[in-house]
Amino acid sequence: MADTLSDRIHDVIASIPTGRVATYGQIAAMAGNPRAARAVVWVLRHSERLPWHRVINSRGTISLPPGDGFELQRALLLDEGVSVTPDGRVDLTRFLWNATGGN
DNA sequence: GGCGTGACGTCAG
DNA sequence: ACTGACGCCACGC
Secondary structure, three states: OOOOHHHHHHHHOOOOOOEEEEEHHHHHHHOOOOHHHHHHHHHHHHOOOHHHEEEEEOOOOOOOOOOOOOHHHHHHHHOOOOOOOOOEEEEEHEOOOOOOOOO
């Protein structure tokens, strides 16, 4: 039962479609707490089977520091068709996951 | 029940 | 647009 925030957050992240990205705040909001972005981080840090590379911050940039997953995340997104600049910036207007838009 | 950890978010300068 | 400072929440010990 997903009666804890972590479980719901986990489920939300697992629902992110390929070729799309979601922000921490968005995930937290969908899980029930718009301000629980930090909780999303905790889940990602403690989960191994999640599309963590599809999770980025509200600026639309990769949060991971270079050398610690940055390149991997960028490569995975590029492989899914998401345009990522060398700086790690993603165009949210084009790739942000629109879960309610039916898209 | 308090403290530290964690890939954040928002505002002000 | 970028950086720094403060606030936010959940989990393990």
